[in-house]
Amino acid sequence: MGKNYTVEEIKKQIKEENVRFIRLQFTDLLGTIKNVEIPLSQLDKALDNEMAFDGSSIEGFVRIEESDMKLYPDLDTFLVFPWTSDKGKVARFICDIYNPDGTPFQGCPRYNLKRNLKKMEELGFTAFNIGTEPEFFLFKLDENGNPSLDLNDKGGYFDLAPTDLGENCRRDIVLELEEMGFEVEASHHEVAPGQHEIDFKYADAIKHADDIQTFKLVVKTIARKHNLHATFMPKPLFGVNGSGMHCNMSLFKGKTNTFLDEKGHLQLSETAYQFIAGIIDHALSFTAVTNPTVNSFKRLVPGYEAPCYVAWSGTNRSPLIRVPASRGLSTRVEVRSVDPAANPYLALSVLLASGLDGIERKLAAPKAVDRNIYVMDKEEREANGVKDLPATLYDAVQLLKKDEVIVSALGEHLFEHFVESKEIEWDMFRTQVHPWEREQYMQQY
Numbered sequence: 001m002g003k004n005y006t007v008e009e010i011k012k013q014i015k016e017e018n019v020r021f022i023r024l025q026f027t028d029l030l031g032t033i034k035n036v037e038i039p040l041s042q043l044d045k046a047l048d049n050e051m052a053f054d055g056s057s058i059e060g061f062v063r064i065e066e067s068d069m070k071l072y073p074d075l076d077t078f079l080v081f082p083w084t085s086d087k088g089k090v091a092r093f094i095c096d097i098y099n100p101d102g103t104p105f106q107g108c109p110r111y112n113l114k115r116n117l118k119k120m121e122e123l124g125f126t127a128f129n130i131g132t133e134p135e136f137f138l139f140k141l142d143e144n145g146n147p148s149l150d151l152n153d154k155g156g157y158f159d160l161a162p163t164d165l166g167e168n169c170r171r172d173i174v175l176e177l178e179e180m181g182f183e184v185e186a187s188h189h190e191v192a193p194g195q196h197e198i199d200f201k202y203a204d205a206i207k208h209a210d211d212i213q214t215f216k217l218v219v220k221t222i223a224r225k226h227n228l229h230a231t232f233m234p235k236p237l238f239g240v241n242g243s244g245m246h247c248n249m250s251l252f253k254g255k256t257n258t259f260l261d262e263k264g265h266l267q268l269s270e271t272a273y274q275f276i277a278g279i280i281d282h283a284l285s286f287t288a289v290t291n292p293t294v295n296s297f298k299r300l301v302p303g304y305e306a307p308c309y310v311a312w313s314g315t316n317r318s319p320l321i322r323v324p325a326s327r328g329l330s331t332r333v334e335v336r337s338v339d340p341a342a343n344p345y346l347a348l349s350v351l352l353a354s355g356l357d358g359i360e361r362k363l364a365a366p367k368a369v370d371r372n373i374y375v376m377d378k379e380e381r382e383a384n385g386v387k388d389l390p391a392t393l394y395d396a397v398q399l400l401k402k403d404e405v406i407v408s409a410l411g412e413h414l415f416e417h418f419v420e421s422k423e424i425e426w427d428m429f430r431t432q433v434h435p436w437e438r439e440q441y442m443q444q445y
Helices: 007-016 040-047 109-122 167-179 205-225 270-290 344-360 378-383 393-401 404-431 435-441
Strands: 019-027 033-039 051-054 068-080 089-098 127-141 147-151 184-189 195-200 228-231 245-253 333-335
Touching: 007 019, 007 040, 007 068, 019 040, 019 068, 019 109, 033 040, 033 051, 033 205, 040 051, 040 068, 089 109, 109 205, 109 344, 109 404, 127 205, 127 344, 147 228, 167 184, 167 195, 167 205, 195 205, 205 228, 205 344, 245 270, 245 344, 270 333, 270 344, 270 393, 270 404, 344 404, 393 404
Parallel strands: 019 089
Antiparallel strands: 019 033, 051 068, 068 089, 127 147, 127 195, 127 228, 127 245, 184 195, 245 333
């Protein structure tokens, strides 16, 4: 992972590891991993960027009359899946999507992040470094191999076996990740029963978004080997904590972390404060992208550690933005609202665009809120300039539509298809009759 491969090195590794099939992997609008699998005989065609597929069948791509798209493999993402058969292993490339005329497809989420990174470079920065903390739940599979609602443990935060029965599965996930080149920094049981977190090393934005997608694939694959279903659904159970994907971000110029100023307040630079201000200014608008499902908003409620208020602090864990204690090259800003259902390429695009807008406009960060916001009443929050995050996906989409910076960060194609998809999702939820309603009203009325 992270190696600069040549075609010759790739072909050598394919021969040494008996690779028989190649997956050309990409990500759709909703963050779902897609792939076209080809036999080894088609490798040269793929490496020449001549592998076509039907884009009209992929969420958020193109209409049927303009369906032909091409997959351009990124050689540096070449990877042999270690769990595949010794009779013939499977390798993958992560691809960008191109039009038949050789121009980048504007609906490709990975290309969209690259487009936003170019603007960052125009402002003089050389890297947008990201570290995320994706959480997930493990549920038992039923006798038909379908996910049940039975958890595999009753553990809590940092618990150890025998309470944490997911430990063996989590350990196997870590071993697979390390074999694939991930540098895993920590793995542990999270607060809720059946909930887990595995943290891996930060990287530049494109590589880290790629890593998130690979991580999800590994987690789900290894969980199934343990007769478990891994889900990154933000709030699968009522009454316990949901799953987040905290995003730690910093901007570099060469080897210099531009968020650090050893003489500044909290040792943060003016750039860092402007970045924070930009995040706060656009937080209501980017929430539809960072928390993109109806279910996401069941997590963003008081009482379960997820942020639901727009504020920042250097010490407090209740606001949207926290500045972790580490300094030096590790100086960073953590946005805590993002959940693991988010398309990582789009989420990082809107977070970067928000922060850069704060830098460009030289916005001043509001005063830090170092109190527990959860115990403040509405009047106190308003007095401290603390806004509430949108309460539903519908509200979030309406706010997204009004923010030109976030719309521009997505680009016209992705924005239009995203809004259309989310409005359909909301309408399906809104018109459905849910079990809670029958429990409340069937006998009463």
